[in-house]
Amino acid sequence: MHIKNKTIIITGASKGIGKTLALELAEFSCNLVLIARSENELLEIQASILNAKKSNCSIFVGDISDLSFLDLVVSKTIEKFKQIDFLINNAGIGTFGSIQKYTEEEFCTLFDTNVKGSFFLSQKVLPFMKNAKSGHIITLISDVGKRVFDTGALYCGTKYAQEGFTSAMRMEVRPFNIKISNIYSGLVDSDFHATKKGSKEQGNWLKTEDMAKSIIFVMNQPKNVVIDELMIHPIFQEY
Numbered sequence: 001m002h003i004k005n006k007t008i009i010i011t012g013a014s015k016g017i018g019k020t021l022a023l024e025l026a027e028f029s030c031n032l033v034l035i036a037r038s039e040n041e042l043l044e045i046q047a048s049i050l051n052a053k054k055s056n057c058s059i060f061v062g063d064i065s066d067l068s069f070l071d072l073v074v075s076k077t078i079e080k081f082k083q084i085d086f087l088i089n090n091a092g093i094g095t096f097g098s099i100q101k102y103t104e105e106e107f108c109t110l111f112d113t114n115v116k117g118s119f120f121l122s123q124k125v126l127p128f129m130k131n132a133k134s135g136h137i138i139t140l141i142s143d144v145g146k147r148v149f150d151t152g153a154l155y156c157g158t159k160y161a162q163e164g165f166t167s168a169m170r171m172e173v174r175p176f177n178i179k180i181s182n183i184y185s186g187l188v189d190s191d192f193h194a195t196k197k198g199s200k201e202q203g204n205w206l207k208t209e210d211m212a213k214s215i216i217f218v219m220n221q222p223k224n225v226v227i228d229e230l231m232i233h234p235i236f237q238e239y
């Protein structure tokens with residue numbers, strides 16, 4: 001297992017894909033560093049991981065678009081665990097509708113969360129990965145980082161931006177033996193959408209467990225193997 005004893009930062013770990021991934025990774029004796037804005041949810045997840053006594057778990061409550069918060073996360077993680085082996089850029093929000101409806105504030109909130117957060121956290125962990133000549137950054141983009149839909153002008157814009165910077169970053173850091181993997185998923189049954197997690201409407205969507213298992217598969221490849229891109233959909237969804 002390449003993830004055993006490794007230090008793994010997960011953004012957006014309070015619910016959805018990030019939470020399920022954290023709980024599944026906790027089975028593998030890792031040092032987990034979980035980030036989100038919801039303190040109670042993170043405390044509950046941390047307690048359940050620590051009670052199981054298989055993995056370490058630190059939590060950081062804050063907004064990933066706040067660069068001083070990101071500095072704190074990275075410096076405290078290095079202080080405690082000495083190295084950062086994996087960064088999972090997962091935190092993200094969506095809003096959908098005609099391009100006519102968006103305010104500047106909505107535009108900035110979406111770009112700050114989806115793009116600024118993942119861009120600058122990647123920037124801040126990379127020096128430690130370069131120094132160690134190893135590391136793996138995995139970004140939860142979306143299939144709409146490669147294709148668009150008519151009410152997706154703003155959301156697709158943020159996901160294409162993530163696709164752009166991570167792909168350029170891949171070329172830049174590959175000589176340092178650092179892996180960059182992007183996950184492009186279709187519909188996932190989480191609280192991300194207007195309809196509710198577990199509702200009839202989301203019944204045949206991917207489960208967060210399907211996503212967690214796929215991400216762990218990407219993480220768990222041998223040293224000489226990198227899965228650059230993973231496209232994943234529920235079988236009913238056209239692509």
Ligand SMILES: NC(=O)c1ccc[n+]([C@@H]2O[C@H](COP(=O)([O-])OP(=O)(O)OC[C@H]3O[C@@H](n4cnc5c(N)ncnc54)[C@H](OP(=O)(O)O)[C@@H]3O)[C@@H](O)[C@H]2O)c1
Binds near residue numbers: 018062113189
């Ligand atoms: N669900 C889908 O169908 C789908 C499909 C393709 C791609 N994705 C992508 O997958 C990722 C995870 O989605 P999900 O379905 O798991 O969504 P989710 O259930 O809504 O969870 C989103 C997570 O992001 C965190 N978050 C949001 N804004 C944040 C901020 N400013 N600072 C820190 N944390 C923040 C949330 O925590 P707090 O609210 O506690 O901060 C939460 O833990 C997103 O990047 C999304 O774009 C989702």
